[in-house]
Amino acid sequence: MNRICNLFGIKYPIIQGGMVWCSGWRLASAVSNAGGLGLIGAGSMHPETLCEHIRKCKAATDQPFGVNIPLMYPEINTLINMVIEEGVKIVFTSAGNPKIWTEHLHEHGILVAHVVASTKFAAKCEEAGVDAS
Numbered sequence: 627m628n629r630i631c632n633l634f635g636i637k638y639p640i641i642q643g644g645m646v647w648c649s650g651w652r653l654a655s656a657v658s659n660a661g662g663l664g665l666i667g668a669g670s671m672h673p674e675t676l677c678e679h680i681r682k683c684k685a686a687t688d689q690p691f692g693v694n695i696p697l698m699y700p701e702i703n704t705l706i707n708m709v710i711e712e713g714v715k716i717v718f719t720s721a722g723n724p725k726i727w728t729e730h731l732h733e734h735g736i737l738v739a740h741v742v743a744s745t746k747f748a749a750k751c752e753e754a755g756v757d758a759s
């Protein structure tokens with residue numbers, strides 16, 4: 627148990643990377659059922675496909691799971707609205723500026739983590755108000 631486990635309500639501090647084309651509801655729900663945090667990789671999905679994956683993931687696990695949204699996604703507004711409407715509780719943003727969507731997602735009760743590759747960028751994420759990076 628550590629701060630990441632407490633934050634996301636998971637048993638082990640293991641977060642499965644959100645991966646375009648590779649991490650749909652099957653992988654995400656399997657990781658969450660095993661005590662880690664599974665992430666659906668939305669970057670390769672049309673909005674209706676993401677909706678289907680979220681619903682199937684909800685049916686496949688009662689454990690916390692999240693959705694990774696690369697912010698360079700062309701229909702980003704549609705995807706953000708979709709995760710809010712579907713009641714997703716955890717969003718991992720990536721590939722963009724974490725300042726743009728974090729507040730909006732927080733207003734809807736969603737925990738926000740932003741994927742970065744260095745402590746320098748993690749400090750920027752902290753300034754942007756994310757819950758983890």
Ligand SMILES: Cc1cc2nc3c(=O)[nH]c(=O)nc-3n(C[C@H](O)[C@H](O)[C@H](O)COP(=O)(O)O)c2cc1C
Binds near residue numbers: 642648
């Ligand atoms: C095939 C593949 C697809 C990936 N797609 C995404 C993605 O859609 N969004 C994202 O934030 N990171 C993506 N990543 C990066 C991973 O989520 C992860 O941050 C990266 O692999 C570093 O973690 P690792 O050192 O454990 O591999 C991808 C990685 C791989 C290998």
